[in-house]
Amino acid sequence: MTATSRTKARRVPMPEQPPEQRVGNFREVPLGYTLEQAQAEAARCLGCKKAPCREGCPVSVDIPAFVRLIADGRPAEAAACIRQTNCLPAVCGRVCPQETQCEARCVLQRRGESVAIGRLERFAADFEQAADQVYLPTTAASTGKRVAVVGAGPAGLTVAGDLALRGHEVTVFEAFHKAGGVLVYGIPEFRLPKRIVQSEVEYLERLGVRIELNQVVGQSVSVSDLLDSEGYDAVFIGVGAGLPVTMGIPGENLCGIYLANEYLTRVNLMRAYDFPAVDTPVVRGSRVCVIGGGNVAMDAARTARRLGGEQVNVLYRRTMDELPARAEEVHHAQEEGIDFRTLCAPIEYLGDDRGFVRQVRCQVMELGEPDKSGRRRPVPKPGEQILIDADLVIVAIGSGANPLLTRKTPKVALGRYGHIVANEAGATSLPGVWAGGDIVTGSATVILAMGAGRAAAQDIHAYLMEHSNRGAGDTAQPEPAAESAAA
Amino acid sequence: MNAILRKNELAPQIFEFLVSAPQIARKAQPGQFVIVMADEAAERIPLTIADFDREAGTITLVMMVVGASSWKIAQLGTDESLFAVIGPLGHASPVSAGGTVVMVAGGVGTAPVFPIARAFHDQGCKVFTIQGARTGSLLFWSDRLRSVSDELIVTTDDGTAGRKGLVTHPLRELLEQDTARDIRCVYAIGPTPMMRFCALTTQPFAVPTTVSLNSIMVDGTGMCGGCRVEVGGQTRFTCVDGPEFDGHQVDWETLMARQKTYHSHEQCSLQRVPLTAGN
Numbered sequence: 001m002t003a004t005s006r007t008k009a010r011r012v013p014m015p016e017q018p019p020e021q022r023v024g025n026f027r028e029v030p031l032g033y034t035l036e037q038a039q040a041e042a043a044r045c046l047g048c049k050k051a052p053c054r055e056g057c058p059v060s061v062d063i064p065a066f067v068r069l070i071a072d073g074r075p076a077e078a079a080a081c082i083r084q085t086n087c088l089p090a091v092c093g094r095v096c097p098q099e100t101q102c103e104a105r106c107v108l109q110r111r112g113e114s115v116a117i118g119r120l121e122r123f124a125a126d127f128e129q130a131a132d133q134v135y136l137p138t139t140a141a142s143t144g145k146r147v148a149v150v151g152a153g154p155a156g157l158t159v160a161g162d163l164a165l166r167g168h169e170v171t172v173f174e175a176f177h178k179a180g181g182v183l184v185y186g187i188p189e190f191r192l193p194k195r196i197v198q199s200e201v202e203y204l205e206r207l208g209v210r211i212e213l214n215q216v217v218g219q220s221v222s223v224s225d226l227l228d229s230e231g232y233d234a235v236f237i238g239v240g241a242g243l244p245v246t247m248g249i250p251g252e253n254l255c256g257i258y259l260a261n262e263y264l265t266r267v268n269l270m271r272a273y274d275f276p277a278v279d280t281p282v283v284r285g286s287r288v289c290v291i292g293g294g295n296v297a298m299d300a301a302r303t304a305r306r307l308g309g310e311q312v313n314v315l316y317r318r319t320m321d322e323l324p325a326r327a328e329e330v331h332h333a334q335e336e337g338i339d340f341r342t343l344c345a346p347i348e349y350l351g352d353d354r355g356f357v358r359q360v361r362c363q364v365m366e367l368g369e370p371d372k373s374g375r376r377r378p379v380p381k382p383g384e385q386i387l388i389d390a391d392l393v394i395v396a397i398g399s400g401a402n403p404l405l406t407r408k409t410p411k412v413a414l415g416r417y418g419h420i421v422a423n424e425a426g427a428t429s430l431p432g433v434w435a436g437g438d439i440v441t442g443s444a445t446v447i448l449a450m451g452a453g454r455a456a457a458q459d460i461h462a463y464l465m466e467h468s469n470r471g472a473g474d475t476a477q478p479e480p481a482a483e484s485a486a487a
Numbered sequence: 488m489n490a491i492l493r494k495n496e497l498a499p500q501i502f503e504f505l506v507s508a509p510q511i512a513r514k515a516q517p518g519q520f521v522i523v524m525a526d527e528a529a530e531r532i533p534l535t536i537a538d539f540d541r542e543a544g545t546i547t548l549v550m551m552v553v554g555a556s557s558w559k560i561a562q563l564g565t566d567e568s569l570f571a572v573i574g575p576l577g578h579a580s581p582v583s584a585g586g587t588v589v590m591v592a593g594g595v596g597t598a599p600v601f602p603i604a605r606a607f608h609d610q611g612c613k614v615f616t617i618q619g620a621r622t623g624s625l626l627f628w629s630d631r632l633r634s635v636s637d638e639l640i641v642t643t644d645d646g647t648a649g650r651k652g653l654v655t656h657p658l659r660e661l662l663e664q665d666t667a668r669d670i671r672c673v674y675a676i677g678p679t680p681m682m683r684f685c686a687l688t689t690q691p692f693a694v695p696t697t698v699s700l701n702s703i704m705v706d707g708t709g710m711c712g713g714c715r716v717e718v719g720g721q722t723r724f725t726c727v728d729g730p731e732f733d734g735h736q737v738d739w740e741t742l743m744a745r746q747k748t749y750h751s752h753e754q755c756s757l758q759r760v761p762l763t764a765g766n
């Protein structure tokens with residue numbers, strides 16, 4: 001291709017399950033590129049020297065290099081290239097908000113359509129897995145140092161992988177009976193098949209990482225136990241932001257009203273969509289209201305649609321322009337027949353005599369003056385209320401910092417909203433303890449959690465090596481950075 | 488995987504399990520619970536830690552078969568394993584020295600009451616215990632309760648053992664006789680209606696009354712919000728804020744309605760298991 005034909009070539013569309021078919025199953029919606037499609041898409045890349053796309057990626061994947069390898073028909077090498085900086089390529093290729101990260105910076109974006117970096121990343125990772133060509137790097141010689149990682153989400157898994165590669169003995173403690181964090185309990189199968197997370201976890205186990213499931217740190221063992229009696233040299237805390245936020249409006253505890261974490265956990269982790277073949281049930285509603293406008297709300301709405309929801313409404317208090325969910329998710333949801341009712345805020349739930357929800361009373365809103373974030377604040381329209389029928393409600397209005405571990409770890413300093421205060425390298429106020437991911441930043445993204453894990457692993461490694469030379473206790477502890485921003 | 492070292496049937500459909508769980512045994516305190524999964528496809532269900540042996544690395548669970556999940560666990564025998572046991576979860580009972588306490592154990596509630604009664608007894612408190620059941624054959628651990636109580640009163644609904652009647656009758660009598668106001672608190676653990684009526688009984692006497700709520704749970708770590716209850720007009724999570732709450736503040740209607748959320752699902756599950764439910 002010549003440079004002009006490259007910039008003129010259109011993005012290769014992603015084959016997808018058609019909407020009317022996919023609302024009847026939990027299989028993945030985008031089907032993935034074939035080698036030919038991937039090569040055609042990869043050929044669009046200009047291989048820019050300065051590669052602005054890389055600056056948009058929080059872990060600086062070498063995009064021009066891996067895209068080039070795909071164009072040349074060498075996808076397994078492309079995957080190995082991505083893995084140099086990103087240990088979960090099959091996951092990130094699927095769930096990264098590329099349109100605001102790598103793809104937003106692509107020079108072709110300005111001329112129309114950026115290179116489909118995420119789709120190509122997914123292609124390379126899937127290829128490597130399908131061909132059983134996962135490249136297993138050799139780990140460094142054992143250092144004799146032991147690291148405990150708390151939480152097996154993207155942050156913790158990244159730390160574990162990076163430190164295992166450097167020859168440290170790593171044990172991950174996970175509260176649930178499966179590793180993966182939000183990747184297994186939150187993000188639905190139709191966006192991220194669980195077998196992909198499973199094979200990424202197996203990859204880490206092959207690197208020598210030990211995963212101890214069913215361990216609630218803070219309850220069965222404390223962070224100080226890990227450092228003192230259990231003999232770990234360093235601890236990384238990556239427990240996520242698992243604390244659901246409630247609105248505190250009347251009727252919120254009626255049956256059939258879920259906080260999104262519970263609804264998604266029942267369906268994803270506990271596989272309630274397969275009830276009664278599995279034992280965990282979930283309420284199936286035909287008239288569903290999902291409260292909120294973020295990615296979690298989209299996941300909940302699309303899940304409810306697949307579980308028999310005939311009329312699924314997303315209730316959002318601002319307008320479509322302010323909707324925080326990714327454009328692709330909103331588009332998929334709309335294709336699946338989900339209705340968006342904007343400028344609409346629930347103020348009360350009404351139930352029947354058995355205590356099940358039947359209706360949602362909503363306040364009609366309008367946009368007023370801009371608030372601190374620059375978005376126009378929704379204000380109630382006096383006297384305008386509506387009633388919406390609902391036999392299932394899912395509240396997805398955000399999550400805070402779960403205090404279960406932190407309240408048992410008083411020496412680790414917390415910010416105003418209970419998030420752990422850590423510096424850029426993840427170091428907390430307690431020597432020997434690092435933290436990263438959602439528990440530090442508040443709800444963010446998979447790739448940011450991984451980026452934090454990577455930085456922490458580097459710092460932990462330096463600390464461990466320094467300590468093995470000089471003995472414990474004489475490293476200056478870095479000052480924690482300012483209060484986390486995202487809260 | 489946690490090995491079942493011993494299993495025995497204490498009463499019809501009530502089973503005692505001695506489970507290997509060294510880390511849990513090391514930290515367990517009276518009032519705490521675990522989440523149990525029978526197998527990989529099982530529900531995560533909460534069960535109270537009825538006893539623990541830190542040296543031996545074991546915990547004791549007492550479970551009544553009420554539905555499909557408890558039935559599945561009951562099918563496991565000695566030398567088989569539970570897929571997962573997670574804990575200890577929830578707050579420990581705040582046990583301190585001095586005065587008189589009244590423990591009320593209803594049905595399978597005997598199991599959670601025992602370690603709490605023992606802890607008060609070890610602190611030198613005077614412990615009155617009332618144990619109730621529908622009928623004599625459902626009583627278990629009466630001797631264990633007696634060993635940690637200054638007095639044990641047994642009641643059955645049908646009079647087949649102990650006094651005939653409900654646990655609330657001796658409870659009211661104890662409170663009425665307590666003119667010196669020695670009774671500093673009442674613990675009531677058992678079926679939800681029983682806890683509710685105990686709380687109603689103690690209310691006029693203004694004696695602090697602790698109940699241990701059995702809401703439906705998933706994670707047990709405060710992440711999902713499924714176990715939420717209303718206490719004193721506020722939404723609280725049973726697994727991390729409880730399971731013990733002030734019985735006078737609990738919104739019982741909401742709790743009981745929420746416990747029935749999956750009623751129709753349970754009927755569906757029950758068709759798969761040859762079970763005639765206990766209660």
Ligand SMILES: Cc1cc2nc3c(=O)[nH]c(=O)nc-3n(C[C@H](O)[C@H](O)[C@H](O)COP(=O)(O)OP(=O)(O)OC[C@H]3O[C@@H](n4cnc5c(N)ncnc54)[C@H](O)[C@@H]3O)c2cc1C
Nearest residue numbers: 151153154155175181182217239240437438444445446449
């Ligand atoms: C429904 C949903 C959809 C999302 N969609 C996207 C998306 O499309 N793209 C994207 O980039 N991001 C998405 N996110 C956000 C993203 O998943 C998170 O930012 C990311 O998972 C954070 O990673 P983490 O490692 O910090 O924590 P988590 O993924 O939350 O993992 C924390 C782990 O720690 C465990 N844990 C907690 N407490 C303890 C304890 N005391 N002891 C032991 N273990 C403990 C938890 O069980 C969990 O496994 C979504 C989030 C949700 C909820």
Ligand SMILES: Cc1cc2nc3c(=O)[nH]c(=O)nc-3n(C[C@H](O)[C@H](O)[C@H](O)COP(=O)(O)OP(=O)(O)OC[C@H]3O[C@@H](n4cnc5c(N)ncnc54)[C@H](O)[C@@H]3O)c2cc1C
Nearest residue numbers: 532533534535549550551553554555556557701702730753
């Ligand atoms: C913190 C906590 C501690 C608990 N400790 C114990 C314990 O030590 N031993 C024990 O046997 N149970 C205990 N429970 C209750 C136990 O978790 C449930 O009985 C179990 O989840 C039922 O699951 P299932 O699938 O067998 O029955 P389901 O199919 O879920 O329920 C069948 C029927 O039984 C009713 N039911 C549910 N729970 C109870 C109950 N506790 N008593 C009477 N009826 C009930 C339900 O409303 C339903 O109608 C505890 C619960 C909590 C929250």
Ligand code: SF4
Nearest residue numbers: 057061092096101102
């Ligand atoms: S990791 Fe995410 S942001 Fe980075 S290149 Fe891949 S898809 Fe883009």
Ligand code: SF4
Nearest residue numbers: 045046048053106107
């Ligand atoms: S900016 Fe776009 S065209 Fe340039 S190297 Fe990156 S992906 Fe390729």
Ligand code: FES
Nearest residue numbers: 707709711712726
């Ligand atoms: S069981 Fe999930 S928050 Fe309590």
